[in-house]
Amino acid sequence: MPAGKTYEPISTQTLSTAVATVTFSSIPQTYTDLICLVEGRDSRADFDDGVSIRFNSDTAANYSWMVLGGDGTSGTSTRLNNTTSMLGRIISASATANARSNLILHINNYSNTTTYKTLLERFNEPPTGGADYFMALVLALWRNTAAITTLSFFSEGGNFNTGCTFTLYGIKAA
Numbered sequence: 439m440p441a442g443k444t445y446e447p448i449s450t451q452t453l454s455t456a457v458a459t460v461t462f463s464s465i466p467q468t469y470t471d472l473i474c475l476v477e478g479r480d481s482r483a484d485f486d487d488g489v490s491i492r493f494n495s496d497t498a499a500n501y502s503w504m505v506l507g508g509d510g511t512s513g514t515s516t517r518l519n520n521t522t523s524m525l526g527r528i529i530s531a532s533a534t535a536n537a538r539s540n541l542i543l544h545i546n547n548y549s550n551t552t553t554y555k556t557l558l559e560r561f562n563e564p565p566t567g568g569a570d571y572f573m574a575l576v577l578a579l580w581r582n583t584a585a586i587t588t589l590s591f592f593s594e595g596g597n598f599n600t601g602c603t604f605t606l607y608g609i610k611a612a
Contacts, residue, residue: 450605456597461590467549469608476541478602480593482530488594490523493586500581507574524578548586555580
C-alpha cells in the first residue's frame, strides 16, 4: 500500500432541504476508482425506499445488477439485466425515529474509456420498528465504455431527507 493518504475527498453534499435527486457532476478524471458514502433516510410513507443510481444521466437499459442480502435469519438474491438504473435501499418515514441507512459504493476504473464499469455496493437497513435488519451486497455493471463524469442518486418514492449526507472520494493510483 502506498504511503500517505489514499482516499481523497472530492465533494460532500449535506442536504439542507429534502430533494428527490442528488448529483455529483464534473467528476475529475484523476483517480483510479471512486468511493461514495450515503448516510440518511427518506420521506416515503413506508419502512424503506429504493434508491436508483445512474452514471452520466444514462437512462437506457445499460445496467445489470445482482443483490445478495439477508437479515440474519434468511438470505435472498435478485438479479436484473438490461435495466435503466442500479439499485440501493434506504430506510424511510415509517421507520424508527432517527434510524439511518448507509450505502457504500465502490466504482472501479471509472475513468477508463476501454472497459465497461463495475460497481460494488453495500447497504444496510437497521431495525426499523416494522421491518427487521437487512443488509445487502450489490454487484453491478454499466455496459458503457465512457468515463464516468456524473453520478446521480434518485429516491424512488419520496425525497432524501434534510441532513442526508452524500460524500464522494477518489482513490489515488498506487
